[in-house]
Amino acid sequence: MAAANTISRAWNQFFFTGFSGESLGLLRMYIGCGLLFFHTYQFATVLSLNPIGAMHFFIAPIWYFKLLGIQYHVPALSFGMYAILMGATVSMILGKNTRTSILVIILCVFYLKGVRDSFAGDVHHREIIPMQILFLFLLSKCGEVHSRDARQRHIPAGVQEWEASWPIKTMQLYVALFYFWSVIAKVRTSGWVWFAGEGKIQEVLILRSVRWGVTDQGEFLKNGLSFELAQHPELIQIFSILVLAFELGFPLLLLIKSVKWRLAFILGVTTFHIASFVLMDVNFLLIPFVYLIFFDLVPIHQWLKTRAWPLFRRRLSMAG
Amino acid sequence: MNKRTITLILVAYLTVIWVAVIFRIDYFPLTWVPMYSGYKPSETISVKVFDKDKEQKGFKVTYQDGSTGYVSSKDLNIPKPHFRRLYNDLLPDSKLFETAPPKHQQGNIELGMINRWIRGLNKEESRSVVDREWGMFWTLNKTLGHEPSDPKFIIRIEADQQHRVYRKDDLLRQDVGNVQIDTRRALIEWREEWLPGWGHGSR
Numbered sequence: 089m090a091a092a093n094t095i096s097r098a099w100n101q102f103f104f105t106g107f108s109g110e111s112l113g114l115l116r117m118y119i120g121c122g123l124l125f126f127h128t129y130q131f132a133t134v135l136s137l138n139p140i141g142a143m144h145f146f147i148a149p150i151w152y153f154k155l156l157g158i159q160y161h162v163p164a165l166s167f168g169m170y171a172i173l174m175g176a177t178v179s180m181i182l183g184k185n186t187r188t189s190i191l192v193i194i195l196c197v198f199y200l201k202g203v204r205d206s207f208a209g210d211v212h213h214r215e216i217i218p219m220q221i222l223f224l225f226l227l228s229k230c231g232e233v234h235s236r237d238a239r240q241r242h243i244p245a246g247v248q249e250w251e252a253s254w255p256i257k258t259m260q261l262y263v264a265l266f267y268f269w270s271v272i273a274k275v276r277t278s279g280w281v282w283f284a285g286e287g288k289i290q291e292v293l294i295l296r297s298v299r300w301g302v303t304d305q306g307e308f309l310k311n312g313l314s315f316e317l318a319q320h321p322e323l324i325q326i327f328s329i330l331v332l333a334f335e336l337g338f339p340l341l342l343l344i345k346s347v348k349w350r351l352a353f354i355l356g357v358t359t360f361h362i363a364s365f366v367l368m369d370v371n372f373l374l375i376p377f378v379y380l381i382f383f384d385l386v387p388i389h390q391w392l393k394t395r396a397w398p399l400f401r402r403r404l405s406m407a408g
Numbered sequence: 409m410n411k412r413t414i415t416l417i418l419v420a421y422l423t424v425i426w427v428a429v430i431f432r433i434d435y436f437p438l439t440w441v442p443m444y445s446g447y448k449p450s451e452t453i454s455v456k457v458f459d460k461d462k463e464q465k466g467f468k469v470t471y472q473d474g475s476t477g478y479v480s481s482k483d484l485n486i487p488k489p490h491f492r493r494l495y496n497d498l499l500p501d502s503k504l505f506e507t508a509p510p511k512h513q514q515g516n517i518e519l520g521m522i523n524r525w526i527r528g529l530n531k532e533e534s535r536s537v538v539d540r541e542w543g544m545f546w547t548l549n550k551t552l553g554h555e556p557s558d559p560k561f562i563i564r565i566e567a568d569q570q571h572r573v574y575r576k577d578d579l580l581r582q583d584v585g586n587v588q589i590d591t592r593r594a595l596i597e598w599r600e601e602w603l604p605g606w607g608h609g610s611r
Contacts, residue, residue: 103418104411133487141485145550147494147543151435159609160550163485201436207490208497211434219437227417254414258421266442269429273441277517281449288447294579298572299455302584319580370444 102342103254107384109247112256113183113233114385116225120181122377123193123218127173129374130214131166131200139164148209150202161203169196180225183235190226194219214371217378220262228255259381260342267338267357283328285321292368293318314367334360341382354379432523446517453579454590456496457570463488467495469548470564479562484551494547497540498567499592541596546609556606563598 144161146153153159173196179189201215229247231237274282282288297308297315308315317323334357344350358379364370409417428438466480481491519529544565554561573588 099415100411103415133489136487137485138482142483142551144484144486145547147540147547161485198436204490205436207486208493210490210493211436213439213442216437216439216442223437250411250414254418258418261422262425265425269440270442270445272429273445274447276520277441277445278447282445282447287449288444291447291450291453292444294453294576295455298453298574298579298584301458306582306584315579319582 103257104250105253106249107253107256108249108386109229109233109252110386111384112228112230112247112252113235114389115256115380116183116186116230117181117234118380118385118389119221119225119378120177122374122380123177123180124174126218126374126377127170127177127197127200131170131173131204134166134200134204135170137163137166139167144207146206149206152198153202153206158202161206166200166203169199172196173200183231183233183237186231186235186237187226190222194222194226197222214375217263217266217375221259221378221381224255224258224262228252230255256381257342259378261339263378263381264339264342267335271332271335283325283332285323285325285328287324287328289324289328289331289368290318290321292370293324296367296369311367311369317367331360347383350382354382431526432519451576452573453576454571454573457572457589459570462569463492463495466491467498467548468566469562470566471554471559472561472563473559479548479552484548494544495567496569498544498565498594498596499569542602542605544596545598545602546606556603561598564595566593566595568593 141163143163145159146161149158173193176189176192176196180186180193197215197219201212205211229251232247233252274288278288293314297311297318300308300310302308334353338357341350341353344353354376358376361370361372361376365373425438427433428435429440432440434441464480465478466483467478468476469479470476481488484491486494519527524531524533545562548562548565549555552560552562569592571590571592573590574584575586578584578586
């Protein structure tokens with residue numbers, strides 16, 4: 089009984105406290121802004137196709153395309169879907185018909201990701217975290233604060249703390265688990281050798297440098313720095329241990345109360361993603377925008393509104 | 409929704425995402441394996457030699473009427489990176505060809521007793537086997553609008569690709585001069601036994 093009470097208390101403490109309705113509303117707005125760039129970057133290749141060109145028959149349709157019997161790509165439809173996706177994202181940011189907008193975004197992402205992954209049967213994982221976040225926004229009351237819906241419908245009572253906290257805390261938990269699972273997956277599929285100084289990281293560094301070719305003088309056409317780094321397994325070993333530590337330790341971030349420590353951790357993870365993009369071409373470059381979920385955006389928004397924005401406007405008018 | 413309902417939703421949500429991890433389910437939006445988890449130590453490193461002309465031409469194909477031609481990414485109206493993947497998947501020694509598309513391949517590694525048992529797989533059996541040959545004829549012909557009765561139905565697809573193969577030890581001594589050029593070729597032909605499945609998109 090005592091154990092059950094402790095678990096219940098810890099559960100309530102974690103999921104139902106910590107954030108205000110205003111935080112949730114602002115998070116919806118800022119994540120929405122990030123999604124505008126993220127989705128454009130993700131689906132740019134589909135938008136590079138000829139809208140009235142051939143309808144490509146998929147070699148390996150994604151599971152839900154198989155289920156629905158979608159066998160080919162209608163290029164013009166993807167352009168339409170992208171336009172709808174952007175429109176729905178703007179609508180989500182403004183909080184206009186918020187729940188419907190989020191649902192439309194989810195459907196568009198399912199379609200566009202399905203198209204992209206069905207061309208050659210590849211599976212991309214970059215959409216997974218944003219999709220989980222969107223799903224949790226969909227279930228939440230994020231449209232009742234900082235939104236046109238709230239103004240137009242005159243929603244009286246504000247969102248309570250527990251109502252605002254559980255979606256944000258679940259998003260945080262999911263992101264932390266995503267990194268934690270990454271270690272489990274590495275050990276399950278490759279064993280601890282993945283983390284060796286002469287393991288996966290070294291292999292990818294070499295591959296990414298030699299694949300662009302070498303001049304007659306032995307100079308690399310691109311990514312020479314990656315090749316240089318690959319020559320130092322002891323240094324790679326340190327990086328591997330850091331990767332292991334931050335992925336395994338990511339759930340601990342949920343227990344850190346200090347904003348400074350949180351920020352330091354998040355900056356570390358962001359640096360890791362930038363470095364792995366530059367050196368190894370691992371394209372999780374834009375994913376750090378989701379780390380906004382680890383912060384209460386109320387003071388940040390206040391600072392942007394009262395300090396940064398007027399300063400920016402003043403500079404702009406001086407320049408003009 | 410009250411707190412109790414939300415608690416039930418959260419329990420269900422957490423159960424689903426953990427079940428996906430335990431039972432190796434990699435169906436969007438669930439995953440057990442974020443990218444770059446698979447690694448098998450190897451003594452050599454092999455990279456493709458980029459040939460712009462070859463990439464622009466694409467697959468060399470032979471039609472039913474005996475004429476030949478090329479099918480490019482523009483003809484198929486797919487992005488170049490995806491076209492490259494289709495092209496390379498066809499070549500022998502492609503890691504992808506034997507088992508499954510790139511990231512699916514991870515699903516076949518070290519499946520473990522429980523995951524084999526629930527899928528009814530024996531020790532040697534691969535979890536997902538993709539029939540790339542049939543798929544290539546399907547994709548190319550269907551996209552270009554050719555049916556098996558047409559003279560322009562593609563009956564042979566050819567691809568070749570040069571690879572630079574380095575020994576890892578040489579590279580770690582900064583010796584990039586010791587390289588072996590390896591040409592990989594693929595030639596696949598249409599089989600009449602595939603005809604009955606053509607209408608419904610499977611073998």
